Amino acid sequence: MWFLSFIFFIPIILIGFTIKYLRDVSNTSNCNKINSSVLSFYYYYYWFDLIIFLLLFILSLSVLLSISTEFKKFYKLIKNTSKYEGKVGYNYIHSFVSIFLTVFFIKLLYDVSNEEECKDVDPGLRTFLIVVNSISIITVLGNMFIM
Numbered sequence: 001m002w003f004l005s006f007i008f009f010i011p012i013i014l015i016g017f018t019i020k021y022l023r024d025v026s027n028t029s030n031c032n033k034i035n036s037s038v039l040s041f042y043y044y045y046y047w048f049d050l051i052i053f054l055l056l057f058i059l060s061l062s063v064l065l066s067i068s069t070e071f072k073k074f075y076k077l078i079k080n081t082s083k084y085e086g087k088v089g090y091n092y093i094h095s096f097v098s099i100f101l102t103v104f105f106i107k108l109l110y111d112v113s114n115e116e117e118c119k120d121v122d123p124g125l126r127t128f129l130i131v132v133n134s135i136s137i138i139t140v141l142g143n144m145f146i147m
Helices: 002-027 036-069 071-084 092-114 123-146
Strands: none
Touching: 002 036, 002 123, 036 092, 092 123
């Protein structure tokens, strides 16, 4: 059961790719026309995300390891509290902010690809990040309408 916490590796790896790409673009001296404040915002934003996901990974790993050692007690606790289930509302504000930030990140990637001096900086990684973030927007929108 402790292996479930390894699902945090997927976003950690994707955030690592994003940080690597943003660092490569900001370190390239040819990319002078890119809005450096937006670029640095996303750079620090993804570092913050990386720290949060690492903390969540460590926390979930420690919780799941402690649960797996006392699974019978945990099962009784879940069985006794399952009669108090309630519906949790969907957080639309978080979804809209996530979509907003992701759309502007895709626009930043698109601007980098259109700039003549910067379009040679990791074009494969840039395309991968555009595709992954586009899938992320579609997934968040789908979840908003399903819930």
